[in-house]
Amino acid sequence: MIGTGIKRGTAELAVLSVLEHGPLHGYEMARRIEQQTKGALHFTLAALYPMLYRMEQRRWIRGSWETSDNGRRRRCYCLTPAGKKKLSPLRQEWSELFQALRRLKKVSHA
Amino acid sequence: MIGTGIKRGTAELAVLSVLEHGPLHGYEMARRIEQQTKGALHFTLAALYPMLYRMEQRRWIRGSWETSDNGRRRRCYCLTPAGKKKLSPLRQEWSELFQALRRLKKVSHA
DNA sequence: GCTTTATATATAAGATTCTTATATGTAAGG
């Protein structure tokens, strides 16, 4: 597993990525992210909920209260057009970061 | 450039990477990281110094005061054996994180 | 001589974010 919780800063990308597939509520997001990364990424729920709130303030995602079949209330989030637009440059940014770190390794080995 | 400052959490890896090449002081570390990553990674010095202090507390690096040729005092840091040992698993961890994020993209596109 | 830029480190204040623990409540399985 990657450290404890999720590596700082990668959480937003992970959330946007799973939401790209379709609307989800917090608990399920955490479950899928953990499952789809085979346990490599683990969300702490207490860190996830405030983060979803912040992302909603920024209008990257939009939440609405739903009542599921079994009567449980839950907050369902979907990507906004703005959030969708952020995804591509955000991935690009992370990709550049990785390359930069690799470059740093190579040079320091030279 | 990657956001402002350096992406959270990657700073430690960057510092250990440049120190692998040989001892350096803070200012020079920041300069080299920026240069070697072609400006992709930028250190804010006010964030760097406390971080070096923390890494020293953890015994990953060791600092000593030096007086350079031109009479300026500066704190020179080198990797400890413990720090060297951390480098490999730390790189592994980041590599796994990247793979996990890619996996998340693929699945969400499926 | 004076000013600016580069070198070099550091701290303070405030904002943000993370961790750990706790609270709440329903539903399903044993």
Add this chain to the structure above:
DNA sequence: CCTTACATATAAGAATCTTATATATAAAGC
């Protein structure tokens, strides 16, 4: 019943980051 899974949330404190400021020397330009 009791435990686990579902589902969200907050509080307290720790850790970290940003912006601004302080200090001081040296080199370069004018």
